[in-house]
Amino acid sequence: GAVVSQHPSRVICKSGTSVKIECRSLDFQATTMFWYRQFPKQSLMLMATSNEGSKATYEQGVEKDKFLINHASLTLSTLTVTSAHPEDSSFYICSARDHLGTGLYEQYFGPGTRLTVT
């Protein structure tokens, strides 16, 4: 199956700093990518949907100025957590959608990035 990578896998940063997480589709072009957040022992919550070359669509309650998403190419989307605070500590997972043709598509998930804000 198709592969989605994330970098870094783990990051520790100090409160007030910004952190950038990269998501890449390695062997397919993804016009649509998704960013999820997962708290311990909880499910994935969709944060935003990004389409290549356009602004991301954020879910209700997600601050777009705090979680900056850029989808500048068909294989790369980035999530920047600005002015991070300890409550932003979480597991962030990206996903990329591959169009299989004839209206079918499949969504592949990255391995996740563990963010810890101290």
Add this chain to the structure above:
Amino acid sequence: KQEVTQIPAALSVPEGENLVLNCSFTDSAIYNLQWFRQDPGKGLTSLLLIQSSQREQTSGRLNASLDKSSGRSTLYIAASQPGDSATYLCAVRQETSGSRLTFGEGTQLTVNP
């Protein structure tokens, strides 16, 4: 708003046992339903995807069924092994919103040797 519920939240079984994980969803107008596996601190691995027109999908020791009208799906794992220990997530994709996936909170499975 679609809501996905998984029961039980946690399950511990001895090796070799057959088991069933349950998933229910409130809005039956789905495009497809997908079962994922998540190991601790890792991303998601897709196990089975069932289109809304299908009733079941099988892969090895795994069998997933879908009853769209009643809003239910089950994941059957035969002859469980310690390597099956993980969290299993059910997710549905809506017809109306296309690509949005709504996840359940998962069932944490432990298979004891």
